[in-house]
Amino acid sequence: MLRGPATADSFCIIDTDRTSSFTVRxxxxxxxxxxxxxxxxxxxxxxxxxxxxxxRPC
Structure with a gap:
């Protein structure tokens, strides 16, 4: 996976498969x-x- 720099100090990720969430800094x-x-x-x-x-398709 490629991603750029985080734009927030922290953010919440919701895992719908496990019905849980966690915060990432x-x-x-x-x-x-x-x-x-x-x-x-x-x-x-x-x-x-x-x-x-x-x-990538042509």
Missing amino acids: GSANEAPQERAAKRMRPDQLAATLQQLHAL
């Missing part, structure tokens, strides 16, 4: 090590984009 509240661990390497991004382009 935005990247502004994460430690630098936590943000770095989630960052996609350039080669991973290139491979993901290549796969997505292959799936």
